[in-house]
Amino acid sequence: MSTIKDVAKKAGVSISTVSLVINGKGYVAPETREKIMSTIQELNYKPLHSARKLATKMTGNIGYIVWDVHFSEVEIFYSQIFLGMEYAARDSEHYILLTTVKEDFNPKTDLPRFLKYRDVDGVVLAGRVPHNLIKYLEDQNMPFVIVDYGIPGKVYNSIVIDNFNGAFQAIDQLIKSGKKKIGFVGGSFYHPSIKERYRGYKEALEAHGIGNIEYFNNYSFIKEEETSPEIGQNGINQLLKNNENLDAVFCCNDTTAIGVMNELKAQNKSIPKDIAVVGFDDITSSSFCSPALSTVRVPKLDIGKQAYKLITEIIYHPKETPQTRTISVEYIKRKSS
């Protein structure tokens, strides 16, 4: 492996000049630059990251933190976002380090190693994440971006999904297809995305002159826990019990919707004839369900790319005021509605 010294010697210049050329800094005579460039090519020289890192105090790494339940369970969702970041980082200069944190995270004992050793220049937090972790990052002045999450009353640099409009669109379509008694099945409102999806559901119904307090009471099943197919299963049973005329269900996400569909099939209800089902997220298994699940597509790879873009902007040009960037979504009609 050749070093900057080899390049300098061969090109007949000092290592300082080589360094300037590599980094595109300062003024270097065109001929000198040319000469150095071609020598770099010839020697196939690649600067050693650790040396550069030592000198610049940058690590060249970025942490990607995701709650382990998100990553290890059904949720291909956050791994897709990760992949989007990786794609974006590939053409750039960071390695994305992925790790997971537990729900009962304790900054004293559970700190991800790359934070402990300050081996990252910034961090992207994906989905619901412990609040004391966010506090830790603030205290440490570590640049960070929050993806698909938020804390009421606080504003952070973040990438959010246009959950409200996605839900609104979905409900609007259901109503236009003739459905009138539309239930909602969802998990914890602790996650703002779910809260927003519920808001979209309600306001779309209201916009069509459907729905009042009683309606929403009867047609909503909200369970204060992490979403899962089980919630869907329990939810649809509850809704069915309370409302004989139920003709559609909007679920807070696809995982829940899959639980709803399985239960409906077990009860020999026809989807979408008897009851239409719509999810949210467009996870991969949604298109393999039978019938294929109608849903709201969230562009996961794109979110990852945007997250990478934002975190690097913050790392290189610290912002005074936090930015929120909204990713728009699209209703995808398949067979279940």
Place this chain on the structure above:
Amino acid sequence: MSTIKDVAKKAGVSISTVSLVINGKGYVAPETREKIMSTIQELNYKPLHSARKLATKMTGNIGYIVWDVHFSEVEIFYSQIFLGMEYAARDSEHYILLTTVKEDFNPKTDLPRFLKYRDVDGVVLAGRVPHNLIKYLEDQNMPFVIVDYGIPGKVYNSIVIDNFNGAFQAIDQLIKSGKKKIGFVGGSFYHPSIKERYRGYKEALEAHGIGNIEYFNNYSFIKEEETSPEIGQNGINQLLKNNENLDAVFCCNDTTAIGVMNELKAQNKSIPKDIAVVGFDDITSSSFCSPALSTVRVPKLDIGKQAYKLITEIIYHPKETPQTRTISVEYIKRKSS
């Protein structure tokens, strides 16, 4: 951030001694060691990786390479293996860098950045991977471990799944439950795991005195492409056409099995009464199918841990002869059989 110098000064020793203590090398007087240890605690000193890396010529990173189709499509499979590696690495000293490579990989232009810059001490290759990439690693003397893949006639350090026995068990159980006309649906034998699963299928039938050339011809559907639900769909149709008495299908993996099940349901066949379905892998969606899919559980997290263990062994103690470690699997009976 305190440095080794701060520790040395405060402890009244030289930085060399501090370094020896940190790395547990050489002989250091117990009292000196104690003193240094407590000073490290007091100052909350953490060695800077990039400095250590520069001095030792190690990068502290490990690459995880996976074909992008594997990672971005249905396959939670390889992300679980990744997670297993991350868990193992967490208690150790590496960051796992994940990247994907394309099918038409060209070492000249598509080399992952961490290989280009030699930012990894070793690499784990998960699943089917371009052969010219393997050759590149050999040429570069880069330590590597292959997981769930192999090249006929070559022996590499690798972690393999006991595909043969898993398939054998599954078929054995099907036969014991009374099934006799068992079909096979699979993708490309280019992937040795699939080939081995087919071998397990055949030999289990033969062990029960079932199956001859004609039987295997009629009851096997093998498509030379990457596995997908579509293969399952086409496969079951073909098998059904050729064999009116078909009473079970063993699929090369769960993804394929899901396609088979959907098609059977569309044709109003009862699973498992008319036709039993068994998959392989135990991906997450298998337990959400209806009926829940019987399958062979592959311990993905464990494979990741084993892969990490092996690659670090190789990095620190290069082996003369390549090692192959086999991970055993277990048949999981659910509702589809």
Place this chain on the structure above:
DNA sequence: CTGAAAGCGCTTACAG
């Protein structure tokens, strides 16, 4: 058992 010194490969004021 411990310290002084060289070295890892880079960047960055500073001088000229």
Place this chain on the structure above:
DNA sequence: CTGAAAGCGCTTACAG
């Protein structure tokens, strides 16, 4: 526009 030199924070022979 370019070079000499200091420095980033560590490790590792080497001497004693």
